[in-house]
Amino acid sequence: MLATLVGFLGDFDLAEEAAQEAFAIAAERWPRDGVPDNPGAWLMVTARNRAIDRIRRERTLAEKARQLEVPEVTMDEFDDTVIEDERLELIFTCCHPALALEAQVALTLRALGGLTTEEIARAFLSSEEAMKRRLSRAKAKIKATGIPFAVPADHLLPDRLDAVLAVVYLIYNEGYSDLPTRIDLAGEAIRLGRVLAALTPDEPEVNGLLALMQIHHARREARFSGDELVLLEDQDRSLWDAEAIAAGRTALERALALRGRGPYVLQAAIASLQAEQRIDWNEVVALYGQLAQITHSPVVELNRAVAVAQAGSTELALEIVDGVDLENYQYLHSTRGELLRRLGRTDEAREAFERALARARSARERRFLERRISEL
Amino acid sequence: MKYAMLTHEKPGYIEALAEDEQKAVVAEYTALAEDPRCRGGAQLQPIDTATTVRVPGGQTLTTDGPYADTKEVFGGYIVFEADTSTRRSSWRRGFRRPVSAARSRFGRWWSVSAA
Numbered sequence: 240m241l242a243t244l245v246g247f248l249g250d251f252d253l254a255e256e257a258a259q260e261a262f263a264i265a266a267e268r269w270p271r272d273g274v275p276d277n278p279g280a281w282l283m284v285t286a287r288n289r290a291i292d293r294i295r296r297e298r299t300l301a302e303k304a305r306q307l308e309v310p311e312v313t314m315d316e317f318d319d320t321v322i323e324d325e326r327l328e329l330i331f332t333c334c335h336p337a338l339a340l341e342a343q344v345a346l347t348l349r350a351l352g353g354l355t356t357e358e359i360a361r362a363f364l365s366s367e368e369a370m371k372r373r374l375s376r377a378k379a380k381i382k383a384t385g386i387p388f389a390v391p392a393d394h395l396l397p398d399r400l401d402a403v404l405a406v407v408y409l410i411y412n413e414g415y416s417d418l419p420t421r422i423d424l425a426g427e428a429i430r431l432g433r434v435l436a437a438l439t440p441d442e443p444e445v446n447g448l449l450a451l452m453q454i455h456h457a458r459r460e461a462r463f464s465g466d467e468l469v470l471l472e473d474q475d476r477s478l479w480d481a482e483a484i485a486a487g488r489t490a491l492e493r494a495l496a497l498r499g500r501g502p503y504v505l506q507a508a509i510a511s512l513q514a515e516q517r518i519d520w521n522e523v524v525a526l527y528g529q530l531a532q533i534t535h536s537p538v539v540e541l542n543r544a545v546a547v548a549q550a551g552s553t554e555l556a557l558e559i560v561d562g563v564d565l566e567n568y569q570y571l572h573s574t575r576g577e578l579l580r581r582l583g584r585t586d587e588a589r590e591a592f593e594r595a596l597a598r599a600r601s602a603r604e605r606r607f608l609e610r611r612i613s614e615l
Numbered sequence: 616m617k618y619a620m621l622t623h624e625k626p627g628y629i630e631a632l633a634e635d636e637q638k639a640v641v642a643e644y645t646a647l648a649e650d651p652r653c654r655g656g657a658q659l660q661p662i663d664t665a666t667t668v669r670v671p672g673g674q675t676l677t678t679d680g681p682y683a684d685t686k687e688v689f690g691g692y693i694v695f696e697a698d699t700s701t702r703r704s705s706w707r708r709g710f711r712r713p714v715s716a717a718r719s720r721f722g723r724w725w726s727v728s729a730a
């Protein structure tokens with residue numbers, strides 16, 4: 240719903256407020272008057288009309304006045320089947336190349352309503368204040384320069400793809416990282432990934448991203464026992480979704496056949512290897528090496544260290560980790576803790592896990608780390 | 616002949632200076648602006664609001680991700696808060712060890728090469 244509103248209004252804040260007003264009215268009226276036959280359409284119409292009212296009242300730019308010529312919308316015009324594509328439309332719309340890439344992605348994550356500012360900040364390895372500033376500047380720029388928001392013509396889609404893929408990836412990541420609480424986000428990202436793959440079937444990275452998401456998602460039932468984290472080696476493989484793994488591998492094959500070598504294809508290849516009975520860790524290390532070369536990301540380097548440890552070189556892994564500067568990153572410390580534990584350096588391991596604990600963001604994470612510490 | 620002088624302020628730089636240093640910086644700018652030879656000045660918006668020219672071949676962002684190694688193999692969740700200055704230095708340090716070439720099962724398609 241927000242998609243259409245943003246496209247219509249060209250203003251995120253206005254769209255968000257109109258949507259909220261519509262929900263508030265619904266909360267008040269529906270219990271009293273009954274839920275309308277087509278609640279989605281009702282909300283849309285209400286939000287749109289509220290926004291139009293506000294614009295008229297505020298008498299803003301001529302651009303908005305142009306919008307007022309559109310006759311007020313009635314119920315019949317909405318069709319639920321467009322909803323799924325609508326979210327993808329929003330993503331493409333918001334990923335406007337006039338904005339810096341990070342701004343495109345951050346703004347879209349915010350507009351979609353799936354992630355809070357704090358969650359977006361974490362995704363970008365940033366602070367909430369910095370992300371807030373980035374978002375306001377981007378919104379201000381949109382207003383000031385009158386960037387048109389509309390679904391781009393087909394030939395412009397490739398230009399937007401990097402940002403769109405990053406958005407879907409980060410939505411998936413939020414779902415993956417906060418399973419089982421945010422499993423809906425993971426599912427949402429995969430749906431978007433499928434629509435995207437149907438739209439641009441010959442883009443290797445699109446297929447790579449879909450593959451990587453599907454393969455990771457296959458383990459969703461096995462990653463938690465009750466509320467506790469279950470490590471990969473301890474997971475009950477009968478709970479893995481074999482169809483999802485197969486689908487992911489098909490997408491990966493397609494990406495490779497299209498000569499894909501980019502970051503998502505690489506991550507999908509790693510994921511595919513990690514879904515095997517016996518994991519070839521040397522293979523994984525090699526792929527992480529490629530990934531590190533392309534992305535220059537310390538997060539990638541940290542994960543490469545884990546793979547190096549799994550391949551048998553714990554000391555080397557620790558050296559790699561000590562060369563990575565991610566002091567405020569919980570995983571840096573939990574990784575160090577595990578490596579030190581394996582090397583028998585118990586006191587140092589405890590210190591490292593304590594540091595990870597201090598940075599943990601949920602009770603579940605804290606419990607896992609506390610268990611680690613008590614097992615030392 | 617007119618000359619343009621471009622100064623770029625690293626975001627947060629001035630705020631991080633001591634008070635007397637900040638005053639000195641402001642004084643310098645003021646002196647420049649008040650010099651009769653200076654015809655005008657304008658402040659550009661912060662970098663986020665600049666228009667980006669798309670680089671062919673795409674850009675990558677440094678972000679968190681669904682990496683099973685730190686999250687499932689070793690366990691835990693990702694939380695990261697760092698300012699941009701540490702983020703920039705960290706990728707240089709991430710390359711202390713050269714990436715080694717290794718045979719890959721995907722060898723038919725990949726050409727894995729040393730850094």
